[in-house]
Amino acid sequence: MAWRKMRAAGASAAAVLMMAGCAGEGAKDNQEPRQPLKVVGQFELHSLDPSTSGGFFTRLQVAETLVDADPQSVLQPGLATSWDTSPDGLTWGFRLRPGAHFHDGTPVTASSVAAALDTARGKAGTPLSEVPVRAITADGQAVKVALARPFAPLAAVLAHTSTQILAPSSYTADRKVAEIVGSGPYRIKRLEQPANIELAAFEQWQGKKPAITEVKYQAVGRSESRALMAESGQSDVTFGMDPTSLQRLKQAGKVDIADVTLPRTILLKVNAGHEILGDVRVRRALSMALDRESMATALLRDPEMAATQLFPPSLPQWHQKSTTALTHDPSGARELLARAGWSPGRDGTLERNGRKFTVTLRTFPDRPELPILATAIQAKLKELGIALQVKIGNSSEIPAGHQDGSLELGLYARNYALVPDALVTLADDFGPDGADYGAMGWNSPALTSTLNTMASGTDTDGAAEGRRQVTEILQSELPVIPVAWYRQSAVVSQRVDGLVLDPLERSWRLTDLTWTK
Amino acid sequence: MNASTTTRRAIAAPAARVLRQRAVQAVGLVLLVSTACFAIVQSLPGDIAYRIAAGRYGYDQVTAASADTVRAELGLDRPAWQQLLDWLGDLVSLDLGTSLVTGADVAGELGLYFSSSLQLAAAALVLALAVGATGGALAAARPGGALDRITTFWVSGARALPPFLLGLVLILVFSVHLGVLPAAGHGEASNFVLPAATLAVGLSGLFARVTRDAVAQIRQSEYVRFAATKGLGGRLVFLRHVLRNTGVTLIAYVGVQTLILIEGVVVVESLFAWPGLGHALVHAIFWRDIPMIQATAVALALLVVVLNTVVDLGSLAIDPRPRRREVVL
Amino acid sequence: MSMRLNHLVVSHADSTLVDVGTLDFERGRPVTIVGESGSGKSLLAHAIMGTLPANLTARGSLAMDGQTFDLSDRANRRGLWGRLMSLLPQEPTLALDPTMRAQEQVAEGATSFTTDSSGARRTAGTLLAALGLGHASRAFPHTLSGGMAQRVAFAAATIGGAPVLIADEPSKGLDERARTELAGLLKLHLDGGGILLTITHDLDLARELGGDVLVMKDAHVVEQGCARQVLTEPAHPYTRRLLEAEPANWNHAWARRGAPPEEGGTALVSGEGLSKAFGGQQLFSDLSVTIRAGERVSLGGPSGSGKTTLGNVLLRLLPPDAGYVHHAVALRGGRLQKLYQDPALAFPARVALRDPFGDVIRRHRLEPARLEELMASLGLTPALLNRRPGQVSGGELQRLAIIRAMLLEPALVFADEPTSRLDLITQELTVACLMDQVDRHGCALVLVTHDYALANAVAGRRIPLGVAVTERLVQGAGTPV
């Protein structure tokens, strides 16, 4: 191997030390007492409020939502064992699990659940706040939700993490969350914002007792650091691995890798109201310019993640096997651009009526692959004569740019299963006015009406056809240009077994884990 | 004024003067830092409300609606000078306000960050002093000897290795390769070792050099020679005179180095996932959490002032000579 | 007990620095070595003590109470330090640890210090009290005056009871009064039956101590004998030269022309009602001074009395707290010049001397030949100008400073202790140069000095300044910080 020769030549102390690290035999397994399970992730805990805590406590199975979902996005009983809808679709009833207790020992009552949901409903930016709810009330051991108009995905919305149910003792007098008292299989033992959470199994949990009774979560911001922790055997389960480190760990073979494709797509948001990008031929040309396969191979280290359409296979209902795949076709792109009136100028940049083809792409570094993908896209578009400026800033610049109309292109990853039913997100993203993380300056009456029909839930049989139509329209109009799908991976030490990742990222399912025999 | 009180004042004055000067500096600094932070954050590109919302809701869920909520809730549409005055007013009553992102009490959050940074810095300082001062003193015993040369190379070597690189190398060697120490994290005693060592390697080299030069110089001084001819044995001369006077130089130097140390802390915290001030500051800047930025920056600056005050008083206690001698007379 | 030094030779590479025959030391009879700097007298002291720098080699032997020590082994006397022999250092302010209180530094010297430190401290306290420093036992060295520091150092050097005391230039930097005190201390040691060897270039101290005097020049003892005889009827020409160089013995043509001019002379500098205080100490108040053309005035007083400060006030380099200083028109354009105690600091340190001289010549459009002329007349080679100030000897540099001042044909020269760092012969040479120039140009001179003899030899009028105030410093020095 080339680098082995270089090791011999390595002169500086730094080099020698780094090499020593490379040549190392990897982690030594610590056979010390196993408890607690050490979990490392990239997310820091900055708030206890369910609307802003990013689903921390459902993932750790501390808090429950009324409705749960399985890996196939099929809704399952959560804190509610069953639910029903009145014939007019305006009243929903959720029956609570009998005998459920909060971690402070108090029983879970319908009124405390209604109060928690009422609080959740008041928070801006949550799915529940968008639902036309009239009132949420307690009705014996059931919770009644009255709607102003029918809303079929309500149960899915109540699976969203922002609707997690906390005990009345969690709240202060002004309904602020002071501590987390949930009803899940784990309870909080110690919580130190922003980086440390310690859990212990909840003795009064009615379901299967978890095999691992103590868990320690630690937030580590840098992906290099996380990789090193996983590599050194310091953590048992490590989330948020960058593709390269993952590759390295895979090769070393000292750890197991669990992965799952997420209903998440990395995409280019296009301002369709823009004087250049408004032309659908230009959007298609941009799409053809992208060498998705190379990007997925080199940058995501996972060729299967090259997106051929917006919806990944992990959204089986929406993913259309039949549709024409998006492919890399530079000559086709040139042809389309020529037809749209763009020809190369003196410096090689495309021009039309003296206007150069210069656009700005905004993205953000929260997900480490985005800036790298952005530079790759930049290089590809340059080959076509498109001058793309990449601005890497804060994630909020995309919604802000959407609002003030200054955004031209945005690169981000969109989760279509924030709520188990992708319809909720889609209706929002591709509505007539577009959305911060959806279409911009683009609307399709056909798409809007299809989505509306599906949301009202009146035509359940036509749903499959509706989904096909939606995919086709998005595929040809390209209000957003899919770039890659997303695979979530976690590194698991050989000390534990049984990690299965949830594509909806609702839960880390730590209760299923066991210590290796 | 009679002669006796004059003298008394002349001797007690240095300590009081140090405290007075440092207090003035601290107040000036708080004003300057918090106003500068505020002004800069205000002039940063991008809508603050959006940034804060991104911090609060996570990047998936930041929307125009959440930004509007933030704006209304925090009164961000008030004139800037009014917001600044509010902050300064609160500061006088020692109220650091609440974080825009987490909504928590800044003072409380800061206390946690502050103490963990301080612990790390102290551990590094103690380690660096123990290793550096010993090495330097030993090197000075035989100027030009092997140990002396080693110290020299150690000094330049340590300076040439950026702390972040050093940290990575240490993790690779001690965590990944040898598997004896945790790579990152916070909360257990073993977590201190690598970050403190990362900070201490560079510092100890500097301390070693300063100690070496000071010891070598002091050994040549008239008073050390006199102490020897008084009949004091070599060991006693070293303990009672050389060490003591080296301490004077070293303490002053530690003061200068605290700045470097605190800078190093920012980097090391990022690498080792250490929830300290530097970490807090980077995040707060990223999210435009103005009260948090101001409070963290002020805390960092005050930390420097406090450390320097301690150093000033410490060297005053060891070395009673006035800092500045009157030239004329 | 007695002590005998046999055939001491100290050498550095090929050059011999000290070469003396046999010297005998007896109890109660002081031996003083005088001579100019560089004559090897200090090395002799350190060779006996065993504290020579590592790059020098010594030969010879030292016999003490029947024991003989080979002087080439510098470690064999280490065990005697403090117990049998000790060294009173030069510049006591530097020899005391700045971070330790006086009593502790004295107590360290006691032989019982390692076994009974509190007893040693008590003894030290008693000793200091006996030396009149009871109030200063808890003081730090920087609060002590030169004379007091010398007393503390004396206590520290003698507390161990060593019968042999070697004093190396003990009067360096001390004013007249402190020097008298010092002589008292050394006699105290003799009275206790000790052996004393003093190295000094201060003939007054040698006279005061009495006993035997040795005169050293170029590594050799050129004359030796009873103090009274050697210092009054010298046999060797060098000793004669040395004695002639004492200001009291000067006999120069200019010495008598310094009589005060008649009252009508032009007033060059007149200060009225001057007051100045420093650090809470009133140096002078309501002082009126007039300096007239052609006059020679000396400003005298013990150290710390404000001589330099008054000079700077008169030169308008410092503002007075009260009062007013008027300068005559005749002083404008650089016709008021100053000579400094340390000429090395009066020139820019990092450039060759030709640069500052060239700047003066260019700025004032002088004839470059005049510089060469002046240098030649003062016996300086032009090659000196290629050196930096640090590379020229003190005497030469002071002469260069005189030349620089004289280039502008000043009406008044203010000389601030211009020779206090020079040995006697160089001092005479330098003062002669200065006075020659002053005489030739008829310019006025203000000389700051604490040496009465020098002042008398040079000046026609004296302005005495108040008593030393430094003693006051110590009253409250026991207060811990």
Place this chain on the structure above:
Amino acid sequence: MAPFDTGRTGVETGKPAQGGPPALPLVPAARRRLVPGTAVQGVAAALLAVLVLFALIGPLAWPDHAVQDLSRFLEAPSLAEPLGRDHLGRSVVARLAHATQLSLMMAIACVGTALLVGTTGALIAAWRGGSIETALNGLSEAFIALPALLVILIFSALANGDLWTLYAGLALSQWVEYFRMVRARSALVLAGPAVEAAGLLRLGPVHVMRRHLWPDLRPLLTTMATFGIGSSILALSTLGFVGIGVRPPTPELGLMITEAFPYYHEAPWMSLAPVLVLSTILIGLLSLRSKEARQ
């Protein structure tokens, strides 16, 4: 913040140079430095010269550092690509050349600005005194207590890694050092007898500047500047590491090290190249510095 040998270089004892033995051999022979001597400095200077040459010529030889060839990602070094290709299939040697140039130029610009501003301010303060000095001193007192990284951190957030903000932040964090050192030093010089004598000789400010201040400050400033260049480069790369420095894809040493780190196993050349360049610059500057300090 730097371990400068102040004062030591400035004081030369006025010992006679006349023939014969040294007047006071008890003063030890000039304190010996331990750096083995000019050989080390020769090597350091040569290495630095090579790097400067690389920074000057490299970007001409490899003009485009951004060309990607995703199909050739992490390609091992070869004759055509002496340092191989990075994770985006870009030429590492091209990026390294541009990064070296950027680091050196930024550092020189920052140090130059800081030196100019700090020294000018210090000279004004020391010379004029009065309220100007009080004001400037107050400002410097406030600045000295600010960790430099804090200033840069806040400043660099201003415009998302624009080079000018980084430059301004770095320069702003450094000027105070020059200000304080130069002011302390020149106050000492200006209060000394030599300047007083020059005043009595009516030699004027140009003489004081040229013969007194400049010769005294020059070694100090060279030492500080050499060190300052090193710390600027270090600060720049540290910012790159923390993620608030120069924005990708602009090549910068710290950023390159950070980007390359995950590949340390697969493609060590990617990490080693920038690490070696960075360390060489720093060691080289340090070795040169000791020469200055010894003067």
